[in-house]
Amino acid sequence: MQSPPRKTRTRRLPYAILGGGVVAAAAIVGGFLAIPAVSGASGAESSATEELDEVTSKPDLGAPRDPLSPDELSYAIHLASTDESVPDDVTSVDGSDAPQVLSVDIANGDVDATGRLVDVFLFDYTSNQTFLQRVDLAGGSVESTAKAGVQPPPTPDEVDYAFSLFLDDAVASAAVRAEYAAVTGDELESIDQLAVTGGAFVPDAGTLGADACGLDRCVEMQFRVSGGGYLDTTGFVVDLSAKSVIGIK
Amino acid sequence: MKRISRAIAVVATAVAVTAGLAVIPVTSASAAAPAVNCSGDARIEKSFDNGTDWQMCWRVDSKHGLVLEQVAVKAPGEDSFRRVLDSVSLGQLNVPYDTGKNVWNDITSYGFGNQYLQKLSAAECSTGTLRDYGQAWSVTRRGVTTNYLRTIPSLCITDTTRDLSYRSHEQTWGSIEDKPLFTATGQAFNLTIVSKVDWYEYATKVEFTDEGAISFNLGATGDISYEDFDADATTGWPVGTDAANYAASHWHNAFWRLDFGLDGQSVQQVEQYDSTLGEQGEMAPLMHTTGATIAHPANLVPAADTTWWRVVAPESRNADNHARSYEFVFPGSQLYQGNPITQPLISVTNYADCEQFASNNLNPACPNLSVLDYVANSADTSLTDPVAWVNSGFHHVVRDEDQSPMQTHWQSFSIMPRDWTAQSMSTPDARTCINGDTGGEIHSDETPCEAVVPTDPEPTDPPATTEPPAPTDPADPGTEEPVDGGADAPTLKLSTTELAPGESFGLEGAGFAEHESVEIVLHSDPITVGELTADGSGAISGTLKVPAAAPEGSHTVVVTGAQSGLTAKVAVTVAPAAGPAGTGAGLLASTGTALPIAAATVALLLLAVGGLLMVRRRRRSAISPI
Numbered sequence: 020m021q022s023p024p025r026k027t028r029t030r031r032l033p034y035a036i037l038g039g040g041v042v043a044a045a046a047i048v049g050g051f052l053a054i055p056a057v058s059g060a061s062g063a064e065s066s067a068t069e070e071l072d073e074v075t076s077k078p079d080l081g082a083p084r085d086p087l088s089p090d091e092l093s094y095a096i097h098l099a100s101t102d103e104s105v106p107d108d109v110t111s112v113d114g115s116d117a118p119q120v121l122s123v124d125i126a127n128g129d130v131d132a133t134g135r136l137v138d139v140f141l142f143d144y145t146s147n148q149t150f151l152q153r154v155d156l157a158g159g160s161v162e163s164t165a166k167a168g169v170q171p172p173p174t175p176d177e178v179d180y181a182f183s184l185f186l187d188d189a190v191a192s193a194a195v196r197a198e199y200a201a202v203t204g205d206e207l208e209s210i211d212q213l214a215v216t217g218g219a220f221v222p223d224a225g226t227l228g229a230d231a232c233g234l235d236r237c238v239e240m241q242f243r244v245s246g247g248g249y250l251d252t253t254g255f256v257v258d259l260s261a262k263s264v265i266g267i268k
Numbered sequence: 269m270k271r272i273s274r275a276i277a278v279v280a281t282a283v284a285v286t287a288g289l290a291v292i293p294v295t296s297a298s299a300a301a302p303a304v305n306c307s308g309d310a311r312i313e314k315s316f317d318n319g320t321d322w323q324m325c326w327r328v329d330s331k332h333g334l335v336l337e338q339v340a341v342k343a344p345g346e347d348s349f350r351r352v353l354d355s356v357s358l359g360q361l362n363v364p365y366d367t368g369k370n371v372w373n374d375i376t377s378y379g380f381g382n383q384y385l386q387k388l389s390a391a392e393c394s395t396g397t398l399r400d401y402g403q404a405w406s407v408t409r410r411g412v413t414t415n416y417l418r419t420i421p422s423l424c425i426t427d428t429t430r431d432l433s434y435r436s437h438e439q440t441w442g443s444i445e446d447k448p449l450f451t452a453t454g455q456a457f458n459l460t461i462v463s464k465v466d467w468y469e470y471a472t473k474v475e476f477t478d479e480g481a482i483s484f485n486l487g488a489t490g491d492i493s494y495e496d497f498d499a500d501a502t503t504g505w506p507v508g509t510d511a512a513n514y515a516a517s518h519w520h521n522a523f524w525r526l527d528f529g530l531d532g533q534s535v536q537q538v539e540q541y542d543s544t545l546g547e548q549g550e551m552a553p554l555m556h557t558t559g560a561t562i563a564h565p566a567n568l569v570p571a572a573d574t575t576w577w578r579v580v581a582p583e584s585r586n587a588d589n590h591a592r593s594y595e596f597v598f599p600g601s602q603l604y605q606g607n608p609i610t611q612p613l614i615s616v617t618n619y620a621d622c623e624q625f626a627s628n629n630l631n632p633a634c635p636n637l638s639v640l641d642y643v644a645n646s647a648d649t650s651l652t653d654p655v656a657w658v659n660s661g662f663h664h665v666v667r668d669e670d671q672s673p674m675q676t677h678w679q680s681f682s683i684m685p686r687d688w689t690a691q692s693m694s695t696p697d698a699r700t701c702i703n704g705d706t707g708g709e710i711h712s713d714e715t716p717c718e719a720v721v722p723t724d725p726e727p728t729d730p731p732a733t734t735e736p737p738a739p740t741d742p743a744d745p746g747t748e749e750p751v752d753g754g755a756d757a758p759t760l761k762l763s764t765t766e767l768a769p770g771e772s773f774g775l776e777g778a779g780f781a782e783h784e785s786v787e788i789v790l791h792s793d794p795i796t797v798g799e800l801t802a803d804g805s806g807a808i809s810g811t812l813k814v815p816a817a818a819p820e821g822s823h824t825v826v827v828t829g830a831q832s833g834l835t836a837k838v839a840v841t842v843a844p845a846a847g848p849a850g851t852g853a854g855l856l857a858s859t860g861t862a863l864p865i866a867a868a869t870v871a872l873l874l875l876a877v878g879g880l881l882m883v884r885r886r887r888r889s890a891i892s893p894i
């Protein structure tokens with residue numbers, strides 16, 4: 020419930036955008052308001068969720084270490100995504116022709132640099148590579164480094180997709196479905212029935228069964244049912260590169 | 269015990285007071301341009317009552333969470349800020365469970381920003397102020413990427429105080445007679461965000477004190493992991509009725525990444541100090557503390573619990589010609605031995621752009637590396653631009669009390685200045701003369717502290733917010749103008765020449781007839797301020813209040829001996845009647861603030877008449893964006 024981008028959608032329409040984050044934000048506010056005795060929480064106000072305009076020419080720029088304005092954010096993603104360093108056959112998590120945008124931050128480099136530098140992390144599901152695009156908003160240039168096997172945190176977008184893969188795998192999801200039914204009395208049919216978070220899964224020497232995740236982009240997930248309990252999700256990870264669910268120990 | 273006494277000559281004190289009045293060193297106008305590349309709400313600025321100022325930029329990185337950059341401090345009396353840290357943030361949060369079943373790397377697998385950054389309500393920041401930051405995310409479907417942004421109140425800036433910042437009572441040891449007492453309530457402020465990573469909610473809190481120290485704190489609250497009631501009697505603790513369920517013990521291994529930039533110096537070194545027992549002395553063995561420079565990137569483990577480290581800028585010297593440094597202070601840190609990465613207490617490396625995380629590094633140029641790799645890969649280089657990766661570990665053996673919501677547990681360390689200034693940043697004005705071996709006790713009420721004689725007697729510009737400049741001799745404001753030029757003319761000194769209706773000022777004079785009554789009058793429209801009686805040597809001293817009716821502008825304080833007719837005068841300015849303190853008026857609270865040296869004189873005069881034992885400055889602090 021803390022995840023702003025959680026989108027309202029059904030399993031039958033898995034990849035349609037239904038109002039995006041606006042719906043999600045409203046749901047979050049509703050969630051806080053619905054909890055009566057939580058001290059403090061009800062007073063917190065966020066801005067409205069803004070769907071950013073596409074910005075393809077240089078906007079007004081802030082000071083080097085200022086937070087990014089909406090236009091700067093959008094322009095940074097534009098420069099990072101359209102740079103020649105991005106392969107022509109780049110794909111996102113749903114297989115479509117675009118890089119997956121992972122994160123956009125003020126550059127984690129020399130704090131005294133005078134340019135307006137932004138770090139945009141992208142993932143290319145075709146080459147299975149993470150791209151760090153250091154974008155100079157002032158000059159419009161991109162310094163790109165890329166590597167396979169580097170796994171920044173998955174975005175809510177990717178976690179949504181991973182959940183769909185998991186739920187669509189009847190065998191892999193059987194135990195979780197059964198636990199959900201036992202706890203709630205209902206069938207688990209949609210991500211909307213759970214609060215779902217996901218982290219980058221990087222196998223270590225002690226993990227069995229997940230060797231593919233050394234290079235593939237893998238997500239481990241946590242499912243929280245309304246009321247606070249967690250379902251046991253320790254036995255699997257979702258390999259987003261291979262679009263499969265992997266059992267682990 | 270030996271007791272040495274050495275009188276501090278009264279004549280020297282008088283000279284010092286005069287010199288002190290001639291110097292008004294702290295003004296915002298004289299500060300050099302600060303090197304801070306952020307604006308508006310991204311900038312944090314703070315002025316403390318003791319004259320210490322901090323400035324920095326803050327942001328919330330999607331992975332690191334709270335990032336503070338260009339962190340700089342200005343010590344009281346200094347003209348400009350000096351950099352302490354280029355940047356600081358968390359570099360990893362590694363959470364292995366004692367059951368062996370789970371290891372989390374919360375920073376690199378989840379992150380402390382974006383959707384994990386928590387929205388804070390005013391009630392959660394009850395004594396502080398909130399600032400907003402953005403959460404951004406992108407959704408890509410069918411080749412179309414849509415980007416979203418919302419802002420949430422997420423940074424809480426809170427002022428704090430601590431009594432007994434210092435205490436010095438000039439009471440003779442064993443006596444019960446009250447003597448001048450110097451003590452203060454220290455001030456600090458902290459910056460806090462909260463990030464929710466599954467069951468745990470982590471508070472990242474960095475605190476800055478008026479004495480130049482910075483503490484780094486990670487607070488963990490939220491809830492015990494539902495999945496982790498799977499321990500036994502040695503890997504957990506019974507939580508809940510009897511011993512039905514053992515909650516798993518685990519570690520919170522927080523790595524902080526401190527990129528040092530001491531005083532903007534290009535050469536900084538890391539030194540380790542160890543203490544060893546030596547030969548037998550008269551009463552106890554000698555203990556020898558020796559330092560060694562860490563010449564190359566290294567993983568540092570304490571040799572004993574007396575081992576300590578500092579980062580030093582050899583070319584940056586304080587007024588005592590000592591190299592400025594910051595020293596690490598650990599209140600107790602637990603080092604997880606189950607992973608080589610968490611065995612060192614500190615790993616020191618040279619700054620490298622791509623080395624952002626203590627493990628599972630996400631920058632493709634240094635993929636998946638850890639601090640151990642950073643050290644190993646650069647072990648031949650000289651360590652001159654240190655980044656300290658500080659492992660602030662905590663072994664959490666769960667208690668019944670940790671149940672929902674869990675009591676916040678804190679794991680902390682700090683860095684404190686060592687020789688950054690020649691004296692403490694909070695040295696009270698009446699003790700500024702103490703530097704090195706004083707050779708005796710200080711008795712402020714008998715022979716006040718000898719103030720430091722300034723090297724440049726020219727005053728700097730008066731504070732920008734004061735009223736029109738006083739028509740005094742700029743080289744010597746506040747001292748007497750001889751009436752007849754004779755050597756026997758009485759002298760007169762005021763604690764300040766910038767008066768305000770209703771406010772007190774100190775006055776001291778000499779050369780009047782013994783025991784005569786001396787009248788103090790404000791000219792030109794004569795307003796009687798008060799009357800003092802000269803002592804047996806013809807000296808006067810006391811505190812007086814500026815009449816509420818005193819008009820704004822330039823005036824002259826004239827004192828006249830009733831019997832001798834001797835007079836002395838000092839030009840002053842009277843400010844407009846005081847309104848509310850200039851809230852948010854500017855970074856440097858110079859308006860009407862007792863400036864250090866002038867305040868010293870106030871203190872001396874007040875102490876001289878025994879009117880006050882404790883001097884406290886008015887509280888005045890503001891965080892104000894530029």
Ligand SMILES: [Cu+2]
Nearest residue numbers: 488518520664
């Ligand atoms: Cu814990």
